[in-house]
Amino acid sequence: MDRGEKNDLDHEKRNQEHINNYGSSGVSLDWRFCSTTITSTPMSLVGPGNSLGGCKENVMGSSSCSSAPMVNSFGPPALWDQPTSVQNMGYCDSSLQNNLSSMNPLGGPKVGLGPSSLRSDVSWNPPVSMLREGLFLPNAPGTLPESLSQFPADSGFIERAARFSCFSGGGFSDMVNPFGGVEGIGVPPHGGVRMPVSMQEEAFPIDLVRLLPPQRNSINTVEASKDALLSSVPENCEVSQLKREGRSEDLVRSTDEVPKQVVGGSGNDSEEPEFSGGGGQDGKEEKGSGSKKRKRNGPIAGFDAKGDGQPSEDVKDTSETQQKIDQSPNSASGKAAGKNNKQGSQASDPPKEEYIHVRARRGQATNSHSLAERVRREKISERMKFLQDLVPGCSKVTGKAVMLDEIINYVQSLQRQVEFLSMKLATVNPRLDFNIERLLAKDILHSRAGPSSTLGFFPNMPMAYPPPIHPPPAGLIQAGLNGIGSPDSLRRTLHNQINPENAGGFKESAQLPNVWEDELHNVVQMGFNGGSALPSDQDNTDGSVQAGNAKVEL
Amino acid sequence: MTASRREIITSSSSPPLRTRFALRFLKNLMKIKKSTPLGHSSSLPSSSSLEIRRRTQLIKLAAYSSMARAVGSRRVWSRALILKLSAGKRIGHRSSISLSARSSLRCLGMKRKRSKTVTKRFAAKKRQLEGPCPGVVELQRLVPGGESMDLCGLLEETAHFVQCLETQVRVMRSIADQLP
Numbered sequence: 001m002d003r004g005e006k007n008d009l010d011h012e013k014r015n016q017e018h019i020n021n022y023g024s025s026g027v028s029l030d031w032r033f034c035s036t037t038i039t040s041t042p043m044s045l046v047g048p049g050n051s052l053g054g055c056k057e058n059v060m061g062s063s064s065c066s067s068a069p070m071v072n073s074f075g076p077p078a079l080w081d082q083p084t085s086v087q088n089m090g091y092c093d094s095s096l097q098n099n100l101s102s103m104n105p106l107g108g109p110k111v112g113l114g115p116s117s118l119r120s121d122v123s124w125n126p127p128v129s130m131l132r133e134g135l136f137l138p139n140a141p142g143t144l145p146e147s148l149s150q151f152p153a154d155s156g157f158i159e160r161a162a163r164f165s166c167f168s169g170g171g172f173s174d175m176v177n178p179f180g181g182v183e184g185i186g187v188p189p190h191g192g193v194r195m196p197v198s199m200q201e202e203a204f205p206i207d208l209v210r211l212l213p214p215q216r217n218s219i220n221t222v223e224a225s226k227d228a229l230l231s232s233v234p235e236n237c238e239v240s241q242l243k244r245e246g247r248s249e250d251l252v253r254s255t256d257e258v259p260k261q262v263v264g265g266s267g268n269d270s271e272e273p274e275f276s277g278g279g280g281q282d283g284k285e286e287k288g289s290g291s292k293k294r295k296r297n298g299p300i301a302g303f304d305a306k307g308d309g310q311p312s313e314d315v316k317d318t319s320e321t322q323q324k325i326d327q328s329p330n331s332a333s334g335k336a337a338g339k340n341n342k343q344g345s346q347a348s349d350p351p352k353e354e355y356i357h358v359r360a361r362r363g364q365a366t367n368s369h370s371l372a373e374r375v376r377r378e379k380i381s382e383r384m385k386f387l388q389d390l391v392p393g394c395s396k397v398t399g400k401a402v403m404l405d406e407i408i409n410y411v412q413s414l415q416r417q418v419e420f421l422s423m424k425l426a427t428v429n430p431r432l433d434f435n436i437e438r439l440l441a442k443d444i445l446h447s448r449a450g451p452s453s454t455l456g457f458f459p460n461m462p463m464a465y466p467p468p469i470h471p472p473p474a475g476l477i478q479a480g481l482n483g484i485g486s487p488d489s490l491r492r493t494l495h496n497q498i499n500p501e502n503a504g505g506f507k508e509s510a511q512l513p514n515v516w517e518d519e520l521h522n523v524v525q526m527g528f529n530g531g532s533a534l535p536s537d538q539d540n541t542d543g544s545v546q547a548g549n550a551k552v553e554l
Numbered sequence: 555m556t557a558s559r560r561e562i563i564t565s566s567s568s569p570p571l572r573t574r575f576a577l578r579f580l581k582n583l584m585k586i587k588k589s590t591p592l593g594h595s596s597s598l599p600s601s602s603s604l605e606i607r608r609r610t611q612l613i614k615l616a617a618y619s620s621m622a623r624a625v626g627s628r629r630v631w632s633r634a635l636i637l638k639l640s641a642g643k644r645i646g647h648r649s650s651i652s653l654s655a656r657s658s659l660r661c662l663g664m665k666r667k668r669s670k671t672v673t674k675r676f677a678a679k680k681r682q683l684e685g686p687c688p689g690v691v692e693l694q695r696l697v698p699g700g701e702s703m704d705l706c707g708l709l710e711e712t713a714h715f716v717q718c719l720e721t722q723v724r725v726m727r728s729i730a731d732q733l734p
Contacts, residue, residue: 404689426609
């Protein structure tokens, strides 16, 4: 925070310079002023969303790198407070006009700033911390505007940019371009905010170097953040910002505590392409090799120190999530792929065992609880889909409640059918024994698609079919045998002249096994060719059944 | 989950579910027929109606129990059903089955608890706070042993339960059709 103030002062001094620079791109000025005007409304930062986008572009077009980060810094706040955005927009517009017309470095910002008192406060720390905390609206409402206002006026931005031109200079402009309009909201703000601070920190160059390699990630993240922002503002802001912050974490830590957040954020945002994954990710990987969801106190501590007592949980979550993201081998691609939650979890699964590792998808909240919720929701939806296939006529139904009702109705109908059928079976003639066996054979052969095995058939068969009846049982036996999953075991039992004890429930008379042995061969050879052969056999069976009726006992 | 899914889909376990179920069910049916012989022809409709109702109940129970035993202890609902049925018919019920079911239930339940993560517990608590939607309560009532499950597991159990019910209906229908 101290640093922020210092920066603010510097910014103010250079405000004129900056303003002049920004004057080239009227939009950028507007953007800055909008932010300043926002001071009146804590979350007014949201307002400049559109303008920010425009500003960003302009900024990017302009050589000033710092402007880009600044724009970025404003972005997230804009997303946070959508309702106020409208108001802010109004403010911004007015401020824009003022700025444009006046082009007065001091006057413009001052006007925009309005409550200059805010300026005194830390420049970007509050916003940064807010961003990091994830939608931390209540905090630093006043501070935000200050920092914002100061930011535009902060020519230090440009100076810093110039200083680190080697790192960022060209990169910024190039990087910034992909941001485009709104996207920058989530991403740039961080960068913008952080940039100046980081610049101030001497350690920044080092971080830049570190961050340079993972440009790709940053770009992806930026794009991802863009989409995220567009889709769901608050979440996106949080996520994107958090991500940035996570990345910037490394930068921050390396540099200073207070500016840490700022630096990180700025570093990330401004040089999204350059820094992004690189620095932050590296840092993250070192820290959180395994904990995706676990609460990390170490890295978060830094943030907390900076934040104004903001909830550390969010920071932790973000850092954790970011760590997760960083750790995943293809963070960039992962983000791009983003949709597949499992990918992330799978990628991160190897190192961890205790926790369920879930990767935060693009534009989604990264709170550990929300992640768990998301996993759970996905599981539920997956199972609902499966049930949809099971329950007939549910393909068009959408929605959990309706689907649940359908499932309940189906289960109830099935249970009613069971009851009805049991009643039907209860009223069946007592001469069920041989009928059952016959039925089993038929049932197996006809009603079932494949070989239905009524192993139980066999136990009954010996009873129902006396040994002398050879041919009739053949078909049945064949059917039964085929249906049985283990004809070998059956054969064994037959060979062993099975005793009354069941080998799978058999009660075979001594004579039957002989018959069955013969048939068994036929059966095995026949395999299950459907019930085509059966009907003929069944006729014989019926006859035999009747013959064996006497023996049947029930 | 996938393994159980596969099992549900293909029923590749030998022998297939319908076979096991059919086997058991027919055995039980025979037992019932043997034990409770119907009145000769339909001489006494009134008594036979009562008897029929009784037999209906018995057959229904036999169907459910045979299905649950065919499934075994793999599923929560089957275990719950076995326990319920075993508690229902004290006499003549083999205690070994219930014991095994109970022990398996205990083991599985304990294992599941241990594997729960912090987030799961938190989510479960949250669920309890919010309260399940009415459909979930209804489904819990329908599926045996569903009261103690959250929506996630309940849906899985329901899927398997529906599959088994369908098998049951098919087998019973074929039996009923082929009988006189």
